[in-house]
Amino acid sequence: MSLETILFILFAAVGSISAVLMITRRSAVISALFLILNFAALAGLYLLLNAQFIAVVQVIVYAGAIMVLFLFVIMLLRPENERKFLRANPKVKIFALAIAGIIFIQLGYLIFFSHPSGNPSGTVAASIKAGTIEEIGRQLFTNYILPFEAAGFLLLAATIGALILAKKKFE
Amino acid sequence: MIQLIYLTVLFPLIGFLINGLFGSKIKNEKVIGIIGSGVIGLSFLVSVGAFIETIGLPVEQRKNIVDLFTWLSVGGLNIHFAYQVDQLSLIMALIVTGVGFVIHVYSIGYMHGDKSFWRFFTYLNLFIFTMMNLILADNFLLLFLGWEGVGLCSYLLIGFWYDRKFEKMTTSDAGKKAFVVNRIGDFGFLLGMFLIYMTFGSLNFGEVFGRVGAFNVDQSVFNFIAIFLFIGATGKSAQIPLFVWLPDAMAGPTPVSALIHAATMVTAGVYMVARCSLIFASAPAILTVIAIVGAVTALFAATIGLVQNDIKKVLAYSTVSQLGYMFLALGVGAFSAGIFHVMTHAFFKALLFLGAGSVIHSMHEDQDIQNYGGLRKKMPATALTFLVASLAISGIPPLSGFFSKDEILWKSFANGNVVYWAIGAFTALLTAFYMFRLYFLTFEGNSRWGKDKRPHESPKVMTVPLMILAVLSAIGGFIGIPALFSGEGGNVFEHWLEPIFKNADARLALYSAHTHTDEIILMVVSIILAVGGIMIARQIYMKKPNIATSAAKKFKGIHKLLWNKYFVDEIYDATVVTPIVKTSESFLWKITDAKIIDGVVNGVASLVGSISKNIRKIQTGVAQVYALVMTLGIAIALLWIILSL
C-alpha cells in the first residue's frame, strides 16, 4: 500500500462524505461549509494527479471566492432552515433518489465494463510536465487564445449582469 | 328522330327544373301549367316521330340503341346511359307520354287554386322523366334508376297535401307506406340484378339476353333470378303480397292516382317482366307462380272492390285486379297480350280516375258514393265518358277492354289450363258488377246529396281530356283484333311485338291444340258474363236497392271480411310492422344507438379529456420537477447506450 493509495483513499472518503452531508443538512450555512471541505478534498486529489496549477486555482477561486460569495448571500438572505428531509413531497423525493441511483449504476457499468477505444496510460514524467503552469500557460496563450478572450468577455458580462440584477431600484 | 329519343327524357327534366326552381315565383297558373304540360306534349311528339320512323324500318333493324355517355366503368362493370328504341319501349313511351300529356292538361283544371300548384307540376314532370328512363333503358341499372325514381315521385305525390288527414293517418304516412312497401320489392329486384351480373357478367339487356342461351347455367339460378325480379314487380305493380300500398295511395290528388297508380308506374312491373321475357321463359316454374299470383290477386281484389264505398278505393282495387290479369297473361306466356292490356287499361283506368276526380271536385271533396246519385243530369260529359270507360273495363265489344281482356282469357285457357280461365272469367263478372254498381250509384237513380252541395260540370280543360281518353278507350282495341277476325295478317299488335318475344316464345315452345271454334265459344261466354254482371248491378242498384242491404245483413261475416279488406293491413301490422318498430325502438335505438355507439364516441372524448386532465398535472411550475423529468430522460438515454454497446 503506497502513500499514493492511502492518500487517494483519504481524499476520496473525505470528498464523498462531505458531499453527502452537504445535501442532507438542514441549515444552509452548514451545507456551505461542507462544500468547502469537499473542495479541499478535491484539491488534494488534483495534487495526486500532478495537476498543481489546477489544485491551487481550485482552492483560490472555488473555495476562496465562490464559496465566500455563497456565504455572503446566505447571510444576507437568512433563509429559514428546511424541515426534515422527507416531510415535504416524500414521493417525489424518493423517486428522484431512485433515478439518481439508477444513473449511478449505469455510469458504473459504463466505466467498468465498457471497452474504451483509447488507452490512457502515459508516463508519470509526462503528466508532471503537463500539469506545470508553464505548460498550461503556453497552451492558453497560443492554441487556445480565442476561448481565453471569450472567457474574459463572459466574466465582463457576468459582472455587469450581477451588478444590475442585485441592485436596488434607481431613485 | 330515333337518335333524338333522349329528348323525350330531357324535356320533362327541363320542365321539372324550370317549375322547380322558378315555379314559386311565377304567379300565373296558366304559365306553369303550359310549361308542365307542354314539355310532355313535346315528348309525345318525339315519341310519335320515333314510332313512325321505326315503322318504316325493316323488322330486323327495329332495335336501335342511342348511347349518350358512359355512366360507370368500374372493373368489369360497364354501364352506359343508353336508350333502347325498339317496338316494346316505343309502345310504352307512347302510352306514358300520351296519357301523361292528357292528364297534365286535366291537372291544370283540377289543381286550380291550390297553393302549391307549381310543386304539383314539378313532381309530375319529374315522374315522367324517371318513368321514361325506366322504359327506355338498355340496361338493368338504368332501369333501376328509373324504378327508384318513380317510387320517389310516387311518395312525393301521394303526400302532396302533406298536412291533410287521411283515414286514421296523414297523407304523408300513406306516402311512406308506399315507399317502404316498394322498397321491399326493390330489395328483391336488387338481388335479382346481383344474380344476373354474377351469372352473366353484364347488366346490359342485349348482352344478358344474348348469353342466356349461350351460357351453361343451372336451372335453379334462372329460378332464383326470376323469382327475385318478380318480387320487385309485385312491389311496384301491387300484387299479392305487396299490394297494400295502392289503396292507401289514394290519399294523393286524383290526377296522381290516374297517372301513376293506374296508367304508368304500376305497369312498370309488367313492362319489366315482359322485357326480361327470355329469363322468365327459362324458368317455367316461376312463370307458373306468376300466373297463379296474378289470377289470385285479380279475384281477391275484385271481391274487396264489391263492397267499398269510397269511389277512389273501388277504382284502386280495380287497378290491382286488372294488374292481376296482366300478370296472369305474362304467366301463361302471352307476353304481348299482357302489354296490350297495359295499353287499354291505361286508357280506360285513367279515364275512370279522371272522371272520378271530376265528380269529387264538383261534390266538394266528398268521396263517399253513398252521398252521390243522379249526377248524370248535372254532369253529362263526365257521366258519358265514365260510362264508356265502365263498358270498356267490363269487356263489352267493340270497346278496347273487350279485345285485351278476351285475349288474356283465351290465352290463359289455351296455354294454361281451365282453372286460370275460370278464375279470370269469374273475376270479369265481378268486374262488370262492381264497375256498374259504381256507375249506377253515382250517376243514376235519385240524388242522395244534401242541399249544401251544388254539383256542376267541370270546365273544358278537364272534360276535353276525358273525351280524348273516351275515344281511345273505345277504338283503341282495334289494333289488337285477334287473328280470328282480321284475317291472314294476324293480330297487328302481337305481330308488332313479335320480334321482342320470339326468343322467349321459342323457349317456352307453347303448342296450342285448340281451334278457332274454342276461341269463339269463350268469347261469347265472356260477353255473356259481362252483360250479366251489368244486368245484376242494374237490378240491385237501380230497381231494388234493399237487396244490397239485406244481402249485407244476411252474409254479415263475409261482408265484414270484404269491407275490411280481409284484414290484410291489420295482419301485416301485427306480424311485421309492430315487431320491427318495437325492436327498433327498444333495442336498436335505446341500446345500440344511444348506449353503445354514443357511448363509444362519448367515451373516446371523455377518455381523451381525462387523460389530458391528468397529464396536465405534470406541468407543476416547479423547476425541480422539470429537472427531475430531464434526469429521467438521461437515465433512459444511458440505458439505451448501454444496451447498444
Place this chain on the structure above:
Amino acid sequence: MQVPIEYYLILSAFMFIVGVAGVLTRRNAIVVFMSVELMLNSANLTMVAFASFMGSAVGQLFVFFVMTVAAAEAAVGLAIIIAMFRNKLTVNIDEISILKW
C-alpha cells in the same frame, strides 16, 4: 499511477450523483445552486484525471475554463436569487411556481 483511472472516474460519478440528488430534492434555492457547483466539480475531476493519465495539458486547460464559467454563473445566479427574494421574500423553490399552465 498505481491507482487506476476507473477509481477516479467512479468517485467523480458518485459526486455527480450526489449533486443531482441535491438539485432534485432540496427546497432551498441556494443549496440547489451549491449542488450544481458540486456537479461541475465532479466533471472537473474527470477531466483532470484523463489529462493526467494521457499526459496532455488540454484537459487541465478545459478545467480552467470550466472554473471561469462556474464563477460567472454563480455570481449571476445568486444575483437572480437576491432579486427574487426581494419580490417574494422567500428562496423556497416550491413557492416559485409561475412556469405552469
